[in-house]
Amino acid sequence: MTNWTDIGALEDIPERGARVVKTHIGCVAVFRTIDNEVFAIDDACPHKGGPLSEGIVHGRSVTCPLHNMVLRLDTGLAQGADTGAVNTYPIRVEGGRILLDTAKLRRAQVA
Amino acid sequence: MTKNLVVIGAGMASGRMLEHLFDTQPGAWNVTLFNAEPRGNYNRLMLSPVLSGDKTYAEIVTHDTDWYEGHGVTCRFGEKVERIDRAARIVHGENGPVPYDRLVIATGSNPFMIPLPGHDLPGVIPYRDLEDTERMMGLGAKPGAKAIVIGGGLLGLEAAAGMAARGVDVTVIHVMGHLMERQLDEAAGYLLKKALEAKGITVLTSANSKEIMGTDGHVSGLLLDDGTELPCDLLVMAVGIRPNVALAKEAGLAVGRGIHVDDAMITSDEHILALGECVEHQGAIFGLVAPLYDQAKVAADTLGDTPAIFTPKEVATKLKVTGCDLFSAGDFAEGDGRDDIVFRDPARGIYKRLVLEGERLIGAVMYGDTADGAWFHGLIKDKTDVSDMRDTLIFGPAFQGGAQSDPLAAVAALPADAEICGCNGVCKSTIVDAIKGGATSLTDVRAQTKASASCGTCTGLVEQVMALSLGDAFEVQTVKPMCPCTPLTHMDVRRLIKSRGLKSMAAVMQECGWETSCGCASCRPALNYYLLCDWPGEYQDDDQSRFVNERMHSNIQKDGTYSVVPRMWGGITSAAELRAIADAADKYNVQTVKVTGGQRIDLLGVKKQDLPDIWADLNAAGMVSGQAYAKGLRTVKTCVGTDHCRFGTQDSTGLGIRMEKALWGSWTPAKVKMAVSGCPRNCSESTCKDVGVICVDSGYVLHIGGAAGLHIQGTVVMCTVKTEDEVLEYTAAVLQLYREEAAYLERMYKWLDNVGLDHIVARVVTDADSRKALADRFYYAQQFMQQDPWAERTKPAFRNLWQPLADLTLEAAE
Incomplete structure (x- = not known):
């Protein structure tokens, strides 16, 4: 099942920045890159739970604000010598609106 | 038997379809062509050369009256189609009905007009057809004419360049951070902006329009949301197009963003086809001409009952502005398993970026030298395996085929x-x-x-x-590069920023040959600091290149909450301030109230969404941000001095407050802590601060370069001065020298180690002119820096950034 839910406009998120969406499985961080791509991942670093939405966004990666772990926005995988991963969620932009597949959030809760 | 074909819309797509139709099925169709414009098909892409004066309208007409007559087309130009009767298969025009066997809808698109106040004033136009073009051309005849173009995309920039070529004073307003953001990355956007500015066009990026102003019922200017007013005689809106689906929708055809068509260009009614900018195919809509021509071919085949399938292909973009050579094709976002190859030639203003995925080239952006664009576009379209030529790929086809070269x-x-x-x-x-x-x-x-x-x-x-x-x-020297994005050192980059006059991050990355497209978490904060320090009042601080604490103006804690520290000038507070702090602590459920080592009070455990409110409350009590998070002035610690102390030699508290009020707000390479002690007993611990003052009977001893953190470092004495005013001047001067010379994150004592005390004494103490100039530069910058960041961010425009983008918890509970 797919359930695309409108969560806001692309320009609500600063370029190379992020905003948070509150969900029943916790906060999801929604990122916007320099190339205007949008990604959704858990807003908690696998290292010590840092709020990834507050990190510096570069290319398709974000650096956690607490201890500088670097995570890929598209795969959710930690980069470099670090290991770990966060969940990624299907997200897309249609006509300037950001759509999040909330069905995936439900499945994640069941699993 | 001849069948009746009605075509609504005489644009480039339907024109091309008719050409195919008459070629492959001569005499098969009796065609009636409706067009809203009072003329037939012309090459819309060539309106920009008409605008700039490189071509005339006659040269861009593709189908003239003779052509239509020769093929027996009944032209009903300038006539509005009122409705389509699908049951009876009749199109009703204003001047009468026409029956059809097949109908082709090619109504194109409408320019999107942002519904700003004043958007319906005369003089506000889109850039779509010959009439619009003529309006812009007419402006060139008026001396001193001013035009504003909203939209820094392909069309907007062509409009701007065309008008500029006719002598109009043009300003482009673009809402995004760089021009043509859908086709170009930031580096190429920067080069394009530079080239347009060289043509005399003013380009404002990250600019939000608020209101279109009018005088005597005609447009007279544009107001931006930062309060800037720009006068103009004509305002062109070129922000995008919307498929024109009104007629199809009324007729009950399936319509999404565009008219839904299948692979054969047939709509939800088998007798009706659609093509061009009005259609939606597999969720995509179309604005560039190449796929429209493919659709035209498919539509003609479908009409002739020849099976044909429309497959969207990679499309390349070129800007038709003389002197701005750019090319973009494919997908050039970074990604997993994707590799960038970047080539920059700063001296010639060339930038090329190739994006590879596995063995294939999937995207290319080029500026300055686009000669190989077609070749790269071919590699993308054909999905060619490029692994063999990977090392020399970016140099183009001329370099291929030889042996692998050893550098x-x-x-x-x-x-x-x-x-x-x-x-x-x-x-x-x-x-x-x-x-x-x-x-x-x-x-x-x-x-x-x-x-x-x-x-x-x-x-x-x-x-x-x-x-x-x-x-x-020969052994290659090992210098430590700034970060993996560049081989240059911090000092190299600082020198280049000054010597080349680089005033934006994109400029630095281009001119210094950055190897990544937008830097990393290590170089971006450094560059942001260098630019802010070197170009006060010109460079716009980039929040997204700041570490969280400096972006949130509070210190992030391990659980993601923040600590809030208001300034207490010189460590002095009052009962009223303490009451306000206590109230705030209660109201926002502050977990811990801590007295800091810098003589102030830390409120720990504030939630992100409460930050603007607690700031507003503290502001209301007269307090501002203590910048306890900043690479900037933290505190000026004082003792009570002559006010109360029996040993005090000077007013150390008063001087500390003066210093803090003069120096706060400035960004520095690393944090700066100061102290003023009223006598050599040194109760405020001046000798382990970045700048420490020790009062003596005859004046003030100025210490610099102390620290008590990772390293314990005692200060060294820079000089002794006689008056408080001198303390202020010398302190500002040494702080400015440090700001201008140190590497980002280098504390003052490390900088002192690198440059030596003699250098600092020479610039700040012995040479009075140099000291004065340094202090002047410091105070010049301060006028832009001394704004309380909390007060700024409690304004409504900022507030929602602290709130979640959306709250889906309620929906999920259903």
Whole structure:
């Protein structure tokens, strides 16, 4: 099942920045890159739970604000010598609106 | 038997379809062509050359009256189609009905007009057809005419350049951070902006329009949301198009963003086809001409009952502005398993970026030299395996087919008169001669030949020449690059920012040859600081390049909450301030209230969404941000001095407050802590601060370069001065010298180690002119810096950034 839910406009998120969406499985961080791509991942670093939405966004990666772990926005995988991963969620932009597949959030809760 | 075909819309797509139709099925159709514009098909893409005066309208007409007559087309130009009766298969025009066997809808698109106040004023136009073009051309005849173009995309920039070519004073307003963001990355966008500015066009990026202003019922200017007012005689809105689906929708056809069509271009009614900018195919809509021509071919085949399938292809973009050579094709976002190859030639203003996925080229952006664009576009479209030519791919087809080159061999093959250093015009033989003459290090070669002594981007090449000439005797110097994005050091970059006048992050990355497209978490905060320090009042602080604490103006804690520290000037507070702090602590459920080492109070455990409210409350009580998070002035610690102390020699508290009020707000390479002690007993611990003042009976001893963190470092004495005013001037001067010379994150004591005390004394103490100039530069910058960041961010425009984008918890509970 797919359930695309409108969560806001692309320009609500600063370029190379992020905003948070509150969900029943916790906060999801929604990122916007320099190339205007949008990604959704858990807003908690696998290292010590840092709020990834507050990190510096570069290319398709974000650096956690607490201890500088670097995570890929598209795969959710930690980069470099670090290991770990966060969940990624299907997200897309249609006509300037950001759509999040909330069905995936439900499945994640069941699993 | 001849069948009746009705076509609504005489644009480029339907025009091309008719050509195919008459070629492949001559005499099969009796065609009636409706068009809203009072003319037939012309090449809309060529409106920009008409605008700039490079072409005339007559030259861009594709189908003239003779052509339509020759093919027996009944033209009903300038006539509005009122409705489509699908049951009876009749199109009703204003001047009467026409029956059809097949109908083709090619109604194109409508320009999107942002519904700003005043958007319906006369003089506000889109850029779509000949009438719009003529309006813009007419403006050129008026001396001193001003135009504003909203939209820095393909069309908007062509409109701007065309009007500028006719002598109009043009300003482009673009809401995004760089021009043509859908086709270009930031680096190419920067080069484009530079080229347009060289044509006299003013380009404002990250600019939000608020209201279109009118005088006497005609447009007279544009108001931006930062309060800027720009006068204009004509305002062109070129922000995008919307498929024109009104007629199809009324007729009950399936319509999404565009008219839904299948692979054969047939709509939800089998007798009706649609093509062009009005259609939606597999969720995509179309604005560039190449796929429209493909659709035209497919539609013609479908009408002739020949099976055909429309497959969208990669589309390349070129801007038709003289002197702005750019090209973009495919997908050029970064990604997993994707690799960037970047080539920059700062001296010639060239930027090329290729994006590879596995063995394939999937995207290309080029600026300045687009000669190989078609070749790259071919590689993308054909999904060619490029693994064999990967190393030389970016140099284009001319470099392919040879043996894999060893970089040293390539340098060895260079002729003696090949230019190695472009800045100083140094050729290979000059460097080789210097080496033969005894130069053995890069420093020697630099000193003797000036090769790589200016911008430094040819350093690698110079080293290769040296390696060739010296063999094993040459060891490449190990300097620590700023970050993995560049081989340049912090100091190299700082020098280039000043010497080349680089005033934006994109400019630095382009001119210094950055190897990544938008830097990393390590270089971005550094560049943001350098630009802010070197170009006060010009460079716009980039929040997204700041570490969270400096972006949130509070210190992030391990659980993601924040700590809030208001300033207490010189460590002095009052009952009223303490009451306000206590109230705030209660109201926002502050977990811990802590007295800090810098003589103030820390409120720990504030939630992100409460930050603007707690700031507003503290502001209301007269307090501002203590910037306890900043690479900037933290605190000026004081003792009570002559006010109360029996040993005090000067008013240390008063001086500390004066210093803090003068120096707060300034950004520095690393944090700066200060203290003023009223006597040599040093109760405020001045001798382990970045700047410490110790009052003595005869004046003030100024200490610098102390720290008590990772390293314990006592201060050294810089000088002794007589008056408080001198303390202020000397302190501002040494702080400015540190700001201008240190690497980002380098504390003052490390900088002192690197440059030596003599250098600092020479610039700040012995040379009064130098000191005055430093202090003047410091205070000049302060006028832009001394705004309380909390007060700024409690304004409504900022507030929602602290709130979640959306709250889906309620929906999920359903």
